[in-house]
Amino acid sequence: MTDKELKDKIMSAVKEPTDDPLFARKVVNCIPERRRSKADRVMAVTYGLASLAVVGGWIYMIAGFDMKTLFTPVGWLSVLLMSALSTVIYVKAAKYA
DSSP states (O other): OOHHHHHHHHHHHOOOOSSOTTHHHHHHHTSOOOOOOHHHHHHHHHHHHHHHHHHHHHHHHHHHOOHHHHTSHHHHHHHHHHHHHHHHHHHHHHHHO
16 A cells, blocks of 8 residues: 555545544645665565575475474474574565565
8 A cells, every 4th residue: 555545545534623624634745655775675685586596496495394303303493594584584574565
């Protein structure tokens, strides 16, 4: 959702105050538009590359597992750590998408 869509949604749901009917519009109009900086673009590219690395890690890990390895403590720990890493990377990456 973009800032403009959020602004329009807020304006459609806001009840007009009885004292000054233009108050809500004045406040919402003072909200600056969000600008994407170079740092945001760098972070988006970084998270994109990290996402590809995580997918590669999953492929590498799954290719090396057999059923004996999977049911060992090291196997469970590997799956748990890759799941946690995947969750962190993809949740963070979703902010920059």
